[in-house]
Amino acid sequence: MIANILDGIVLGLQFGLLAAGLTLMYGLGGVLNLGYGQIAVTSAMAVAIAMDAGIPTLPAVAFGLLAGGLFGLILDLTLLRPVYRLRGEARVLLSLLLTLGVSFIVDGFLNWRIPLKALTLYISGGAVDILGVPMRRGSLVASAITLVAFTGLFIFFGRTSLGRAIRSVIEDEEGARLIGIDPKKMLRLILVLSGVLAGLVAVTRSMVAPVDTQSGLSITVFALIVTVVGGLGDVAGAFLAGIIMGIVNVIAADYIGSYISLIILLTAAAVTILIRPAGLLGVKE
Amino acid sequence: MLEVTGLSAGYQGKDVVHEVAFHVNQGEAVMIIGSNGAGKTTLFQALCGLLPPSSGKVLFEGKDITGVPAERIARLGIRFVSAARHLFPRMTVEEHLLLGAYPHKPDPGTMSLVLDLFPRLAERKRQRASTMSGGEQQMLAVGRALMSMPRLLVLDEPGTGLAPLLARAAYEALNVLRKRGLTVLVAEQQVPLAMAFCDRGYVLENGFIRLEGTTKQLAANPAVRSAYLGVT
Numbered sequence: 001m002i003a004n005i006l007d008g009i010v011l012g013l014q015f016g017l018l019a020a021g022l023t024l025m026y027g028l029g030g031v032l033n034l035g036y037g038q039i040a041v042t043s044a045m046a047v048a049i050a051m052d053a054g055i056p057t058l059p060a061v062a063f064g065l066l067a068g069g070l071f072g073l074i075l076d077l078t079l080l081r082p083v084y085r086l087r088g089e090a091r092v093l094l095s096l097l098l099t100l101g102v103s104f105i106v107d108g109f110l111n112w113r114i115p116l117k118a119l120t121l122y123i124s125g126g127a128v129d130i131l132g133v134p135m136r137r138g139s140l141v142a143s144a145i146t147l148v149a150f151t152g153l154f155i156f157f158g159r160t161s162l163g164r165a166i167r168s169v170i171e172d173e174e175g176a177r178l179i180g181i182d183p184k185k186m187l188r189l190i191l192v193l194s195g196v197l198a199g200l201v202a203v204t205r206s207m208v209a210p211v212d213t214q215s216g217l218s219i220t221v222f223a224l225i226v227t228v229v230g231g232l233g234d235v236a237g238a239f240l241a242g243i244i245m246g247i248v249n250v251i252a253a254d255y256i257g258s259y260i261s262l263i264i265l266l267t268a269a270a271v272t273i274l275i276r277p278a279g280l281l282g283v284k285e
Numbered sequence: 286m287l288e289v290t291g292l293s294a295g296y297q298g299k300d301v302v303h304e305v306a307f308h309v310n311q312g313e314a315v316m317i318i319g320s321n322g323a324g325k326t327t328l329f330q331a332l333c334g335l336l337p338p339s340s341g342k343v344l345f346e347g348k349d350i351t352g353v354p355a356e357r358i359a360r361l362g363i364r365f366v367s368a369a370r371h372l373f374p375r376m377t378v379e380e381h382l383l384l385g386a387y388p389h390k391p392d393p394g395t396m397s398l399v400l401d402l403f404p405r406l407a408e409r410k411r412q413r414a415s416t417m418s419g420g421e422q423q424m425l426a427v428g429r430a431l432m433s434m435p436r437l438l439v440l441d442e443p444g445t446g447l448a449p450l451l452a453r454a455a456y457e458a459l460n461v462l463r464k465r466g467l468t469v470l471v472a473e474q475q476v477p478l479a480m481a482f483c484d485r486g487y488v489l490e491n492g493f494i495r496l497e498g499t500t501k502q503l504a505a506n507p508a509v510r511s512a513y514l515g516v517t
Binding site for chain 2: 164165168171174177179180182183
């Protein structure tokens with residue numbers, strides 16, 4: 001049981017970071033990015049290609065994160081421009097359709113050009129004993145990186161004036177404009193940031209299991225489920241929901257079977273919507 | 286300082302305010318009075334960049350700001366405190382005040398001025414905006430606007446939705462700011478409150494400016510007296 005919980009936390013931290021990126025885009029700009037998993041996969045492939053070309057791991061990872069951020073920036077500058085002209089529900093729907101299209105294009109392109117490529121970052125060294133459970137070193141490094149990323153996000157949003165400005169747009173866009181904050185600039189920043197986060201999740205995931213060209217859809221689905229549970233526009237909620245859903249997923253897979261774990265996750269998300277429509281930490285408007 | 290000419294604006298192609306003209310001089314307090322639905326909020330939204338005007342011109346310190354988006358107008362030194370307040374529900378009082386100065390570092394002198402003016406905000410620095418009373422939220426909205434040291438403060442119905450005592454307190458705080466040289470433009474349907482505070486005013490009815498004059502002149506006008514001051 002302890003082993004399951006620890007494995008769940010490892011997985012959940014990554015779920016949480018994915019959801020943080022997705023939820024920020026949605027909370028800030030009403031953009032539901034269904035191509036989010038493909039950004040992660042693109043990052044992973046960029047790292048794999050760079051490493052194949054003989055570039056050492058760290059610069060290759062940096063290149064991959066940059067690719068993720070650039071993907072987000074390009075989306076903001078091109079495909080999302082018509083989306084930004086719409087408001088409310090129409091904006092969510094158009095962003096959903098267009099990014100779904102992006103996900104098909106990316107999947108198709110990768111399967112055509114590099115169908116067999118996968119990223120596996122092997123962290124050398126034996127298992128480490130944690131609470132009597134031998135944990136793979138890759139899992140620990142991945143979790144440590146994810147925790148550092150979350151700490152960075154909490155400091156950025158809680159302590160810096162730019163982070164506060166971004167939150168103010170999530171809270172009340174008109175209020176933010178009235179104090180001189182440009183929501184479009186903040187949204188562009190968030191698209192870049194969430195692209196980098198997607199890349200970071202792909203890289204840390206590859207320390208635990210291979211990330212291949214087919215991984216995009218499942219990454220998006222996990223991110224979406226955790227986002228719903230965590231509440232929209234809430235990084236702390238994403239963190240908490242990620243860990244809970246990670247543990248649920250591992251325990252369900254172990255005791256019932258991995259074929260059913262996704263259904264259990266979806267059920268948990270549906271129950272959350274019924275009980276707490278604004279998410280785990282959400283407050284009623 | 287602010288000069289508005291021929292301003293028309295509305296929603297879905299239908300104008301709510303028509304050919305409105307008025308001006309505000311440096312250091313003045315000017316009121317736009319009118320009943321509910323006269324077009325005060327629409328006028329202010331067009332002025333502050335939340336609603337693109339359909340025609341007319343807005344000059345601020347000689348610069349044409351007609352149709353400029355709200356975030357840029359805010360940075361030029363006009364701060365608009367909307368009747369809807371537009372606070373950030375999950376953020377604390379302190380965060381609102383810090384954000385008011387964004388992107389600059391908050392000026393310590395301005396911060397202590399705001400906290401002196403509204404001691405309740407000082408007591409509740411760590412409280413979230415959503416958990417505050419209406420009066421406190423109004424103070425916070427004004428305090429946030431003041432943090433940027435605006436040259437012109439535009440207030441939409443600062444006394445509305447507040448108990449009479451709180452509404453008067455809000456205007457008393459504005460009086461303190463006026464004495465420090467702040468220029469204020471205020472829309473109000475509780476006309477006696479605004480009259481005790483402003484130098485000049487305009488009467489807005491069905492989207493048109495019907496009357497203008499000094500507060501004294503307006504207060505002596507029989508039509509204003511019967512419609513807004515309850516004197517028959």
